[in-house]
């Protein structure tokens with residue numbers, strides 16, 4: 267499925283409602299971008315255009331803000347974002363092997379998303395839980411003291427969960 271096909275299927279009308287709430291308010295650019303991203307999971311060019319129409323600002327201005335902050339995403343991501351820590355402590359304890367397990371289970375490398383938009387892999391630097399190295403986060407949940415086997419079990423559970431939710 268290509269990105270445009272996804273964008274076409276999306277109902278962008280929710281953007282209008284979200285933007286109306288923030289319209290004309292000072293300092294609302296970041297909160298409104300966050301709110302729209304929360305609804306759709308990312309921010310596409312079409313979404314920024316629609317936001318610009320309602321808010322009366324240029325989409326370029328919005329784009330400028332969003333590219334400045336790492337918290338915004340411009341393409342669809344998986345329902346579950348797997349962050350594998352590649353900081354020093356985790357690296358020493360074998361986090362590279364955990365990334366390989368992600369590749370084996372889901373067929374994705376760093377920055378990639380599965381075709382069904384279930385999973386995204388992000389290799390990140392230290393997430394501040396070195397005592398539990400190697401560590402991964404799946405959305406907001408931290409899993410530590412991992413082995414490749416343990417991580418494979420965890421990924422299987424999430425894959426099951428995703429299948430059930432679909």
Ligand code: FES
Pocket residue numbers: 351352353354355356357391392393394395396397399400401
């Ligand atoms: S190096 Fe992985 S949590 Fe610090």
